[in-house]
Amino acid sequence: MIRFFMTVRIAHRALGRNKLRSALTVLGVIIGVGAVIAMVAIGQGAQASIRSKIASLGATSLIVLPGSTTQGGVRYGSGGRATLRVGDVKAIEKECPAIALATPIVRTVSQVVYSNQNWATTVQGTGTEFPLIREWPLLSGGWFTQQDIDAAGKVAVLGTTVADMLFGSMDPVGQVIQIKNMPFKVAGLLAPKGQSTQGQDQDDIIFIPYSTAQKKIIGISHIYTILLSATSREALGEAIDQVTALLRQRHRLQPGQENDFSIRPLADLAAAEEESSRIMTVLLGSIASISLLVGGIGIMNIMLVSVTERTREIGLRIAVGAKRRDILWQFLIEAMVLSLVGGVVGIALGVTGSRVISAVAEWPSLISWNVIALAFLFSGAVGIFFGFYPARKAAQLEPIQALRYE
């Protein structure tokens, strides 16, 4: 251990003798490590913002759409048939273990009126599970209850856009609005959700109990879609299988008959986006790693020069009793000091750099400890890898020739 510290001290002193040269060599590593950190931070920031978008859609959400219908050779698109019923929702909730929550959805567009204001918006009938599945909190008031659904009660929960249009800055909770000339009591106001990945304003909406929507607004007995949430992101595939099997059974479909419904994850598109940003992160990181590699070659170069310059010193050290491994360690530690100092300064530069870039370009950036630790270890490894050859060259010098070296 004493020997180790001594070797570190010798290395430190040797580097101190050539300050400018050491600094320039370190600069190569600084730029390499800094670039890796900054690039990965920006890439991960993009990933994180997409991931939060996925979370806003509900990362575990699934949607069941009714199948298409064929009439006289004309095929209507998805959702053309009235195949889904409230009974399907209850059955799914009860019999599919991979499903956590399920709720029916029906919707229409209607003019809504409050005092002298009016606004056309989507009126969506749904159940009590809806805010849980979409992870959508309320700003004030509450969601409607199971009793409201059972009694087809006239209660509504407003999105912020609708509330702004009808009420301005006033709190809408407890007020009465008109939908299709029927009075609805406002039970709650939702927190803003922003745009969907497709650019729709998700807050331009009113929620009412699905039973009220079916019976009093639209006049149907089926439902349009079923919104589901799987128990976890990993269970999505299993959930699709279970719901498919159950619905085929309930709809009495024979083997070989096409499904009269379709199921897809809500966050499909965003997941693809996340994948592409992950690839981008890897790409940026690898390009930056090349500059770290170049920094490492710089270390090797300067260490080779140093070994040649100090041939006599090496010969002398061997003559006065240094073992080959002492010489090996001396040069290896010199290389490692260079690369680790470069690593530490590079980390600082990378962190600052990614902050500046994200502030100026308004890009999200995310610095994780993993990346910092990895960059530090990687820079140490660069030192060992590129320092080993020069160090071994030094250790293998013959003292007699080394002492005579001019």
Added chain:
Amino acid sequence: MDAIIVVERLTKVYDLGEVRVDALRGIDLAIGAGEFVAIMGASGSGKSTFMNILGCLDRPTNGRYLLEGQDVSQMSSDRLADVRNKKIGFVFQSFNLLARTTALENVELPLLYDGSKYRERRIRALEALKAVGLEERGSHYPSQLSGGQQQRVAIARALINQPAIILADEPTGNLDSQTSVEIMGLLQMLNAARSLTIVLVTHEADIAQYARRVIVFKDGLVVEDRAVERRKAASAASVGVGTPLGQETQV
């Protein structure tokens, strides 16, 4: 007198592919403790090869080399490093001091490789510098010292581990004649005061006159081995060391 160095039928062959060079062709020698030996010979006579083997920097092809009774001719390179560290002090023609390193730190160098602690290294290095009369110059860099002073620092470095022998390879080769006398006087003093065994390589006959015994090499063999008549002695004043001869404390 106990023999500190014994070599028996020592040979060294350099195999340079097509040519074989017989650098040493059977050397038998004994050097006693406290001797002061000068080795002479033209270049190519084998004297440098012999010195390298004595210094454990090279191994003989055949024959035995006993240093303080220990056969070092077939030791591993790690054990040879220990032998060099503890039993041999080197003095070179070109001083071989580390530049941009103080005199004191240069003297300390061998102690870096035997695990000595910082304080002990400092104390012993200062004592060694004192023994060569440079205790005031410990913080000077080699570039701030004259040639003679640099060689004294090198001698202090050779002394620091209390070696069995000092091997001096042309120690005055880079010095003017007056400084040469100083350095030879210092070596004589150390030889006398500490009974230090000194083996000196030189090609200058008058430098060899400071030793007690002269061994002449030619074509890889010893051709002459005689005691020095009319030995030269440098005065204590010219040595430049304050302490009178014989009263040096052991470092």
